[in-house]
Every structure is written in structure tokens, then in C-alpha cells.
Amino acid sequence: NHNIHKERGRGRERDEDDLEREREREREREGEREKEKPGNYQRTVKRTEDAFQACNDIVVCFQERARVERQYAQQLSEWSNKWKPLVDSSPLYGSLLQAWQCFLSSADRLAALHSSVCRSLVSEDGDRVRTWQKETFHKKLFGGFKESQDFGTGFARAQKPWAKRLKKLDKARSAFHKVQRKEQTAKDREVHAKGNPDVAIEKQKKIQEERELAQQETEKVRARYEKVLEEVTRYAPRYMEEMECIFDQSQEEERKRISFLKQAFLSVHRHLDVTNNESVKAVYNELHNTLMAISEQDDLRWWKNTHGPGMPTDWPQFQEWTPEKKSKKGKKEKEVESQQGTIERSVMIGGVKVRALYDYDGQETDELSFKAGEEFLKTEDEDDQGWCRGMKDGGREGLYPANYVETV
Numbered sequence: 001n002h003n004i005h006k007e008r009g010r011g012r013e014r015d016e017d018d019l020e021r022e023r024e025r026e027r028e029r030e031g032e033r034e035k036e037k038p039g040n041y042q043r044t045v046k047r048t049e050d051a052f053q054a055c056n057d058i059v060v061c062f063q064e065r066a067r068v069e070r071q072y073a074q075q076l077s078e079w080s081n082k083w084k085p086l087v088d089s090s091p092l093y094g095s096l097l098q099a100w101q102c103f104l105s106s107a108d109r110l111a112a113l114h115s116s117v118c119r120s121l122v123s124e125d126g127d128r129v130r131t132w133q134k135e136t137f138h139k140k141l142f143g144g145f146k147e148s149q150d151f152g153t154g155f156a157r158a159q160k161p162w163a164k165r166l167k168k169l170d171k172a173r174s175a176f177h178k179v180q181r182k183e184q185t186a187k188d189r190e191v192h193a194k195g196n197p198d199v200a201i202e203k204q205k206k207i208q209e210e211r212e213l214a215q216q217e218t219e220k221v222r223a224r225y226e227k228v229l230e231e232v233t234r235y236a237p238r239y240m241e242e243m244e245c246i247f248d249q250s251q252e253e254e255r256k257r258i259s260f261l262k263q264a265f266l267s268v269h270r271h272l273d274v275t276n277n278e279s280v281k282a283v284y285n286e287l288h289n290t291l292m293a294i295s296e297q298d299d300l301r302w303w304k305n306t307h308g309p310g311m312p313t314d315w316p317q318f319q320e321w322t323p324e325k326k327s328k329k330g331k332k333e334k335e336v337e338s339q340q341g342t343i344e345r346s347v348m349i350g351g352v353k354v355r356a357l358y359d360y361d362g363q364e365t366d367e368l369s370f371k372a373g374e375e376f377l378k379t380e381d382e383d384d385q386g387w388c389r390g391m392k393d394g395g396r397e398g399l400y401p402a403n404y405v406e407t408v
Contacts, residue, residue: 041155041243044250048137048148051257055133058261059126062268066121069114076111080104094299102290109283113274120271129264136257151250158242165232172225179218186211301363305386305401312386312403351377351391354405368398375408 087100138146190211193199199207274280304310355375362369368390370376380389382402390405391397 039159041152041159041247044247045148045152045155047250047254048145048151051254052133052137052145054261055129058264059129062121062125065272066118066126069118069121073111073114073118076107076114080107080111094302095294096299099291099294102287106283106287110280113277113279113283117271117274121268125264125268125271128267132260132264136260147253151246154246154249155243158239158246162235162239165228165235169225169228169232172221172228176218176221176225179214179221183211183214183218186214297363302385310386310401310403312382351379353408354378354390355408356405358404360400360404362398362400364399366398368392368396368400370400378405378407 084101084104087097087104090097090100092100140146140149186207190204190207193204193207301310353375354377356370356372359371360369368376370392376390376392378388378390379397382388386402387399388402388405389397390400
């Protein structure tokens with residue numbers, strides 16, 4: 001049973017293949033007949049209207065894509081704005097915090113980029129297609145396009161003599177087929193009469209004469225049909241030449257349309273292909289460099305100097321009691337005095353001489369190294385992380401922990 005089903009299946013496949021080949025041959029024959037049929041140029045003429053509608057569809061299509069780009073840019077900005085305060089107040093610190101923050105700043109830059117893609121798709125690509133469409137297609141007052149009418153008129157003018165000859169040929173062919181049927185009927189009657197003894201001799205002669213007349217008429221109409229066919233065959237090259245001339249003009253217009261739309265699609269691709277955009281590369285390169293700059297040592301040292309043993313400490317010292325002097329300064333004088341004090345603390349003209357309390361070996365190239373008891377100048381005040389800038393006698397400058405020295 002299994003083998004029988006397999007054979008039946010193969011048979012069905014062969015039948016379907018044969019049917020498909022027959023359909024293909026029929027389509028080819030139909031195509032050949034289509035070439036000689038008057039009015040077969042309508043689809044070629046209609047290409048103008050189809051191209052105009054295609055331009056409308058292209059503009060609408062990429063306007064929708066522009067909205068997608070704009071929505072994506074908005075979502076990136078919303079995501080960044082939502083997380084920015086949470087990230088800034090997170091327990092992370094140092095280079096790890098900077099890396100997390102860089103993801104948000106990168107999203108802001110990408111949002112701006114996709115907003116520019118949206119503007120390019122609408123204002124540059126869309127306007128470009130609209131402008132070309134307006135310059136290329138010329139609408140007529142009562143509908144349609146001038147280009148379609150010109151091509152239609154050209155094809156119709158070239159086909160008019162051909163259609164006239166085809167009509168004459170069809171008439172001759174119909175007449176020939178009609179007399180052939182009449183001759184065949186006469187032949188059948190003659191054969192029937194000869195084999196039938198009931199038909200009189202005079203009747204048989206009359207039937208024979210009718211068959212001979214029908215045969216002569218057939219030969220006469222055949223000659224007329226062949227003559228008309230010869231005229232049509234002789235005119236066919238000229239007809240094809242005139243049709244191909246108009247068709248080539250239509251092809252040239254279509255070539256220009258295809259060439260323009262190709263460039264329009266390439267422009268859209270250039271705007272959408274962010275993988276080759278230098279701004280995108282810069283965003284992700286900066287993000288990658290920030291991630292690679294995450295340093296355990298830097299973050300741990302910052303924590304040690306800010307919240308650990310290295311943090312600045314105001315050690316208890318012996319303080320003499322000094323009587324307070326009452327002052328009657330006004331509010332404005334106190335503000336001026338406070339501002340002057342701030343300026344004096346932050347600006348050090350010539351530096352302040354300090355003495356090292358402990359040994360320190362600089363961990364980075366921008367740090368000073370010194371021994372306990374060594375003296376040098378402090379040139380900048382302590383920053384938020386507990387570091388000062390100093391200069392040694394040799395002129396070397398660098399950073400050092402503020403709590404490793406004392407003012408001389």
C-alpha cells in the first residue's frame with residue numbers, strides 16, 4: 001500500500017508539472033499574440049501614472065519612518081531624564097559612577113542624532129521627491145498627465161495603419177473559413193449521394209456541380225486572403241519600427257525615473273545607516289573609553305582619602321582662651337570681610353611653607369613624593385577629596401594628601 005501511494009504521488013506531481021508547462025506555453029503564446037494586438041501599449045503608457053503614485057507612497061512611507069525616529073529620540077530622552085537624578089544620587093562613586101552617567105549622556109546625544117535623522121527624512125528626502133515629482137509629472141486640466149497622453153497618442157498613431165490592415169485580414173480570414181465550411185458541406189453531400197442508390201443521376205450531377213463551384217470559390221477567396229496576409233506581413237517591420245521608436249522614448253523616461261528613485265533611496269539609506277555615522281561612533285567610543293577607565297585603585301584611594309584613614313582630620317589641639325572683642329560693624333561690612341577672607345584662603349601668593357609629618361610615595365605621575373620632616377611649598381588649597389598641590393625646591397609640582405603635612 002505504501003508503494004502504491006508513492007507511485008500515485010509521483011504521478012500527480014508529473015501531471016502538475018505537465019500542466020504548469022502547458023500554462024507557461026500558453027502564456028508565451030498569449031504574449032506573442034499580445035504584441036500584434038492594437039492597444040497593447042496601455043500598460044506602458046500607464047507607467048507614468050503608476051510612477052506618480054509610487055512617489056506619493058514613498059513620501060508617506062518614509063514620513064512614517066521619520067515618526068518612528070522621532071518617537072525613539074523622545075523615548076531615549078525620557079529614559080535618560082528619568083534615571084539621571086537616581087544615578088547621580090546612587091551609592092556608586094568615582095570612575096564607576098562616571099561610567100553609569102556616561103550611558104545617560106550617550107542616550108541624550110543619540111536622541112539628538114535620531115531627531116536629526118527624522119528631520120532629514122522629512123525636510124530633505126521627502127521634499128526632494130516632491131520637488132522632482134512636480135517637475136517631472138505635468139497634470140492636465142481634466143485629469144491624467146501630459147506625458148501619458150503624448151505616449152498614448154504616439155502609440156495610437158503608429159498602430160492605426162496596422163489596426164486597419166489587421167481588420168482587413170480578419171475579414172479575409174473569416175470569408176475564407178466560411179467558404180471552406182461551404183465546400184466541406186458540398187463534399188459531404190457528394191460522398192453521401194454517390195453511396196446512395198436512391199439519389200437520381202441528375203441529382204448527383206447537380207451536387208457535384210455545387211461542390212465544384214464551392215471549390216472554385218474557396219480557391220478564389222484563398223488567393224484574396226493570402227494577398228491580404230502578404231500585405232500585413234510586408235508592413236509588419238515598419239509597424240514594429242514605429243512602435244519601438246515610441247516605446248524607446250517611454251523607456252528613456254522610465255530610466256530617468258528609476259535613476260532618480262535609486263538616488264532617493266540611497267539618500268534615505270545614508271540618513272538611516274547610523275553604523276557609519278561619525279557622531280555615533282564618537283558616542284560609543286567615548287562610552288567604551290569611559291567604561292575601560294573604571295579603576296579599582298582610583299576609586300578605592302578616593303574612598304580612603306574621603307571616608308577612610310586618609311580623610312582630613314581636625315585633630316584636637318590645646319587652645320588658649322581669648323576674650324572676644326565686641327564689634328559694631330554693620331551687616332554690609334561683615335559681608336565684605338567674609339568675602340575678603342574667602343579670597344585670601346583660596347589664593348596663595350608665593351605659596352605656604354609646609355613640613356611633612358610622614359613619608360609618602362606618589363602612586364601616580366602627577367603626585368609628589370617626600371620624607372617625614374621635608375619642607376616645601378603648598379601652592380593650592382585642599383580640594384573636596386583631601387588633596388593639595390605643592391612645589392618642591394627643584395621646581396617639581398604635584399598632588400599630595402593634605403593630612404600628611406603641617407604648616408610651618
